[in-house]
Amino acid sequence: MRKKNGCITNKDLSFIKRLIPQDFYARDTVRVAQELLGTLLIREVNGLTIVGRIVETEAYIGDDPACHAYANHQRAKLGKTPTGRSAILFGEPGISYVYLNYGMYHLFNIVTEEVGVPGAVLIRALEPVRGIATMQSLRPQAKTLTSVANGPGKLGLAMSIGPAFNGHPVFVPRELYVAYADKKIAPKQIMARPRVGISKAKDALWRFYEKGSAFVSKA
């Protein structure tokens, strides 16, 4: 059930039903990206709990020129060990990959697929659910609730996700993790569109969002 203004009510917060287990992420990246929609991203900081409902994601896989792991993936096919920033994408699923984008914003991803297979889901937008005042204080530029976390850079700020979270497991209920929400607030319909802000593999429909949500980066 929702309020007239579209916000989730307290009643819906009988959530945190259960943590999403690590093996959820050890699957096809596109599928994980779709199924993360409607789940809850939870951040515990200074004794406060911030909760956002994931409404927009993008999938990045190894055989995908837009993926940071692409070059490493080609080398890995020749038997080379992955190196550098994107090596983490070849590792354990359910680990977060946080990187600095445009020298300013920390973008939050979750590693997918079995160990050895690169992939990640970029979490692009949240619907604020709880700890809203805290999120707003972390996003002083946002004049409306819909613009607090409607983009990956804004999301990183609103959830206080910094470089220290690179390599952090999101399947452990500590600091930053993801949980299933009540079925009642599951997305009714998912849209698939081209990903945003990339110059290669522009045509793949690997951006997913909840249809009708006012909290996505753009419809």
Add this chain to the structure above:
DNA sequence: ACGAGGATGCTCT
């Protein structure tokens, strides 16, 4: 409403 341009630092060639 919309588009151009700037901020700013890391990664990889």
Add this chain to the structure above:
DNA sequence: GAGCATCCTCGTG
């Protein structure tokens, strides 16, 4: 040195 998985401000209509 080029190229970014972005966001904000300020200009123009």
